[in-house]
Amino acid sequence: MKEYSKAVFKTGFYLCIFLDETYRTTSILEIGNNLKRLSESNDFLEKMIEFFEEAIIYRIMGQFKTEFKKLRHEFITNQLTTLPESIGDLPILRDLYLANNQLTTLPETLNNLSSLNNLRIPNNHLDSSAKNMLKKLKKKLKKKGVNCWLRMDGYDK
Numbered sequence: 001m002k003e004y005s006k007a008v009f010k011t012g013f014y015l016c017i018f019l020d021e022t023y024r025t026t027s028i029l030e031i032g033n034n035l036k037r038l039s040e041s042n043d044f045l046e047k048m049i050e051f052f053e054e055a056i057i058y059r060i061m062g063q064f065k066t067e068f069k070k071l072r073h074e075f076i077t078n079q080l081t082t083l084p085e086s087i088g089d090l091p092i093l094r095d096l097y098l099a100n101n102q103l104t105t106l107p108e109t110l111n112n113l114s115s116l117n118n119l120r121i122p123n124n125h126l127d128s129s130a131k132n133m134l135k136k137l138k139k140k141l142k143k144k145g146v147n148c149w150l151r152m153d154g155y156d157k
Contacts, residue, residue, distance in 0.1 A: 018051045019044075088112035099123055106130040111137055114144065 012031045016023045019038050025031070038044055080101035087093075088109025095118040103124040110133065121134070 015048070015051055018054070019047050083107055083110070085109050091115060094118065096120070104130070106133060108133070110134075111140070113137075114141075116141060 009028060009031070012028075012035055013026060016031055016034045016038070020034065023034060038047075041047075080098065080103055083098075083103065083106060085107045086109070087107060088111070091112060092115050093113050094115050096113070096116060098119075098121040100123045103121070104127050106126070116137075119134070119137075126134075
């Protein structure tokens with residue numbers, strides 16, 4: 001079920017950015033709202049078929065016929081400048097990948113992530129207090145027996 005859920009999320013997300021070049025959120029609720037809004041346009045079915053044709057071409061030939069790959073890369077890099085405080089409301093979160101963004105600070109609620117096993121946050125602009133908080137979080141998790149792999153600024157800590 002988890003893999004199915006992931007596949008639905010990814011399909012919805014990629015469909016959103018394929019159909020709307022300005023789309024830039026990974027919230028599942030926003031993806032649903034955006035797809036609903038997009039479905040009301042007259043050419044939605046035609047655009048969906050084009051999206052799936054792109055996916056099939058990529059699967060067969062290993063390349064996109066448009067700049068979809070570039071659009072995806074631009075989306076997943078250098079976008080985040082802050083994290084919401086609500087990130088700490090995800091106590092079962094095990095993996096968090098935040099590489100290649102513009103983060104300078106981190107919310108204190110990150111300390112609530114008691115199940116975190118893997119945190120990757122290299123190539124950001126973290127200030128010293130954010131780095132110190134991450135080191136403390138790693139120590140806290142280690143005391144609980146969790147071997148958290150923390151990577152920031154391009155090297156292991």
